[in-house]
Amino acid sequence: MTRGLHWFRNDLRLQDNSALTALVERAETWLPVFVLDPRMLGNERSGGPRTRFLLDCLARLGRDLEKRGVPLLVRHGRPEQVLPRLLSETGARLLSFNRAVTPFGCQRDAAVRRTVEKDGGEVIERLDHVVFGSSEIRTQKGSAYSVYSPYRKTWWRRWLEAPRLPVRLGALPPPIPDVASDRIPDPREFGLDAGAVALPTGGEAAAHQRLEQFLTTAAGRYHEDRDRPDRDGTSRLSAYLRFGAISIRECIVRGEEAIAADPALESGIAKWLDELLWREFYSSILEENPRVLRENYRSEYDALVWNDDPDGFEAWCEGRTGYPIVDAGMRQLRETGWMHNRVRMIAASFLTKDLLIDWREGERFFFEHLVDGDPASNNGGWQWAASTGTDPQPYFRIFNPIAQGRRWDPNGDYVRRWIPELQNVPGAQVHTPWEAQQPPAAYPPPIVDHAERREDALERFSEARQAGANS
Ligand SMILES: Cc1cc2nc3c(=O)[nH]c(=O)nc-3n(C[C@H](O)[C@H](O)[C@H](O)COP(=O)(O)OP(=O)(O)OC[C@H]3O[C@@H](n4cnc5c(N)ncnc54)[C@H](O)[C@@H]3O)c2cc1C
Known part of the structure; x- marks a missing residue:
């Protein structure tokens, strides 16, 4: 009897899950497993709010599986060690998972694959978190794109030629019986305070609900x-896409269906679908250039001299730069x-161009x-x-935080919502509170002069380019 395990990672859903679907078609009995890797949880790398959202998604996935008569197996440890052990413990020969894109994930998966195959097992690996991998969207010369617009055109051409439609999950094979599971930890075990950040509800049902709500309300505009x-x-x-609580194919196809049902929505939804492609584009950039996680994509800026400015950085982190839209x-x-x-975009521009602090x-x-x-x-x-x-x-195109604030938050409602000190500054004046008749005492004046810093940045970037060109 063919036994299999599906290893859930950033694909926390049952519907349209490429590797899961492939596994349950072949395995006669199976188990789904999530490995709580200590390198990925409850630290700066995983982020507190993200860990809480992940655990919420995981708990809901567990309940969805239970409703279908299958328990979710949870194990603590490094997947390279846990999974081969689990395969031997359960007598499973197949291991399925969806492909990773980060250097860390790729190395981990390669190590898992090596051990599983050495022990005579078989790995089923599928592309899932994006529609097309970087090798599938190429220029006419066969190279990867480095610019979004032509990438987008080729992406759509490929999709229209051969769309990848969502797959419904059929009946599940029965679970491998009597395998002990760890429990899904409470976020508090990682020192994560539940009340600290108000998060959306996790899970597949909430993701679908959100998509439907968006398509029937804001999408047209x-x-x-x-x-x-x-x-x-x-x-x-x-966040749902990040953890795979909904598939990217589902979003695209539902968007297309909504346009077909009501062509008046086309301008809005078509723009939204294009934005989803930024996610595909950046994923393929990382796939092609893992070094971008450490280095400038454009090496001509390697000579850039960034400021060492812990006070400026702290003010930026804490939302007290004195520029209301940034804060x-x-x-x-x-x-x-x-x-x-x-x-x-505005906050990132302010850090890198006004404070001249390294984007990293x-x-x-x-x-x-x-x-x-x-x-x-x-x-x-x-980047x-x-x-x-x-x-x-x-x-040379540097965001002016005041002009950006006035343009995109014309009545100042967004700023007043997040900065209580500015509650009483009316209208768009909230973007320059220092000009108010009575500047609010509790809110700081700008920590830098934007016009001056703009000139500094122009000089710094221009020098770096020159140095890059001469090296
Ligand atoms: C400095 C900076 C850092 C960012 N960091 C992240 C990040 O860590 N994770 C992340 O998902 N997005 C990131 N974005 C992109 C974008 O801000 C978010 O995807 C978007 O705000 C999410 O809100 P939404 O789901 O309502 O987006 P919508 O406008 O509804 O867009 C739909 C989906 O398209 C994708 N998308 C839209 N715009 C972008 C974009 N510019 N780049 C990549 N994907 C996009 C997202 O998956 C998003 O959920 C970053 C943008 C900037 C400028």
Whole structure:
């Protein structure tokens, strides 16, 4: 009797799960397993809010499996050690999992594969977290794209030629009996305070609900509202996608179906589908260039001299730079584990261009706090904002935090929501509180002069480019 194990990682769902579907088609009896790897939990790398969301998703996945008569097996330890042991303990020969993209994940999976195959087992590995892997979207010369727009065009061409449709999970084979499981830990065991950050409900059902709610409400106006942090104009699906509580194929196909059902929604939803492709793009950038997690994508900026400014960094982290839109974003991040995309861009630009602090410091801080913290998208976003990345914001285009605030939060509602000290500053004046008749005493003045810092940044980036060109 063929026995198999499915190793859940960032694919915490039953529907349209590529490797899971492949396993249950072949195994006559099986078990799903999640390995709590001490390297990945309850530390800066995993981030407190993200660990809490993960454990919530995991508990709900466990309940969904139970309803289908299968227990979720949980084990503590390093997968390279735990999984081969578990295969031998259960007599399973097949091990399935969905492909990783980070250097850490790829190395870990290669080690697991080696041991399993050495012991005579078989690994079933599938591409799942993106629709197309980097090897499937190539330029005419066969190389990987480094610019988003042509990547997007080729991506859509491929999709239209051969869409990858979601697969429904059929009846499950019976579980391998009598295998002991550890319990899913309570976040408090990692010192994570449940009340600290208000998180969304985890799990597959909540993800689907959120997608449907978005498609029937804000999606039609997404092209107009997506840059407005004062509006609830985006899907808020990022954390669900991060942990695979919903599949990317499901999102794309449901978006296409919603357009077909009501063509008036097309402008909004088509724009949203294009944004999902940034996620695919950054994943393939990481797949092709694992070094970006440490280095500038564009080596011509390697000579950039960043500031060593612990006070500036602390003020940025704590949301007290004196630039309201930046501070509102940082406070939203700390209080909810999420920040609006436009404000992420503004906050990242401020750190790298106004404070001239290395993007890697900001990337680390975001990664620690974001529930959707994803190595590829976070790195892509940071390097884009710092002008060191693919398809970059050219270094001479530097966000003015006041103009950005006035443009995207025209009534100041977003800023007032996150900065109580500015409650009484009316309208758009909240973006320059120092100009108010009575500047609020509790809110700090700007820590740097934007106009001066802009000139410094232009000089610094231009010198680095020159040095890069001459080296
Ligand atoms: C400095 C910086 C850091 C970022 N770090 C992350 C991160 O760690 N994880 C993350 O998922 N996104 C990251 N983003 C991208 C983006 O901010 C979030 O995906 C988005 O705000 C999530 O909200 P939403 O689900 O409502 O997005 P929507 O606007 O509804 O977009 C739908 C989905 O498309 C994807 N998406 C949209 N924009 C982008 C983008 N620019 N890059 C990659 N994917 C995108 C996300 O999966 C998102 O859930 C970062 C952006 C910047 C500028």
